[in-house]
Amino acid sequence: MRLVGPNGEQVGIVRVEDALRLAAEADLDLVEVAPMAKPPVAKLMDFGKYKYEAAMKAREARKNQVNTVIKEIKLRPKIDSHDYGTKKGHVERFLSGGDKVKVTIMFRGREQSRPELGFRLLQRLAEDVVELGTVESQPKQDGRNMVMVLAPTRKKSEAKAEQRRRQDEAKAAKNTKAGAPDEAGASDEDAADVAEATDGQPAENGAPAQG
Known part of the structure; x- marks a missing residue:
């Protein structure tokens, strides 16, 4: 050997x-x-x-090791503006946290004959979150659904580091605020000390203090 x-x-x-x-x-x-x-x-x-x-x-x-997590958001092709805003907020939160997002458009009944509705909706969403993520998998038909995958622009490790930094800054700011002296309280105490020190003492020019 x-x-x-x-x-x-x-x-x-x-x-x-x-x-x-x-x-x-x-x-x-x-x-x-x-x-x-x-x-x-x-x-x-x-x-x-x-x-x-x-x-x-x-x-x-x-x-x-940082595990890649894929979150999923489901939309309807004719979603109203309020629900769309809520779903978009979830997508932004996931991407900010460094997670991929699988966006699924669910077609029902006659909606299946209008795939362009889902395609336009996915394009709109991708444009709305372009600062946080990019399209990793283009929209494609998957049975009755249409699927698109968004990938975060920042790695999950970077997102976690940023989150820890913000938490540390918030904690430091809270500690600083807790340790700051109460200016109003200090002024009241100073006034009380002056009043106590001058109580009963003769006024200037020899004039007696007013009782």
């Missing part, structure tokens, strides 16, 4: 017995890392430490 040392150095091609002896002398494990190679490749290593480091790397990778 081809043997690799603990620091990645090439030991060379050795017999299995010799590799095991070297592993025992170094108090390390002999781990086969490329069994399908010709000859097979093995490495001297601390297998326990190797497994721990591999687990930590996998954990860190999962932590940094």
Whole structure:
């Protein structure tokens, strides 16, 4: 087998017995890392430490991984302006959060003979949210429905970072406001101190204080 040392150095091609002896002398494990190679490749290593480091790397990778979520919004081809505004608000919120949005136009009855209504509605929506998302999948017929997919212009990681930044700023502003002195209260206390200090004292020019 081809043997690799603990620091990645090439030991060379050795017999299995010799590799095991070297592993025992170094108090390390002999781990086969490329069994399908010709000859097979093995490495001297601390297998326990190797497994721990591999687990930590996998954990860190999962932590940094951002899962792409596809939200869905359903519309009718003849939706009224109020409902359209509400649905558009949902789409904007999803895109701002870094999520993709699947927009579905649902046709019923005779509406199925007017696919252009759904196509124009999807085009309108795409134009209304162009600052937040782009059309990833153009409108296409899917049975009785018409579907379009919008992708956010910002990555989800960027959206989350922006959200955390805003939360931190809001928290800092709240703490600053809570710690600020009450100017009106301070003025009242100062006035009370002055009144107490001058109570009963003679007025200027020797005139007696008015009781």
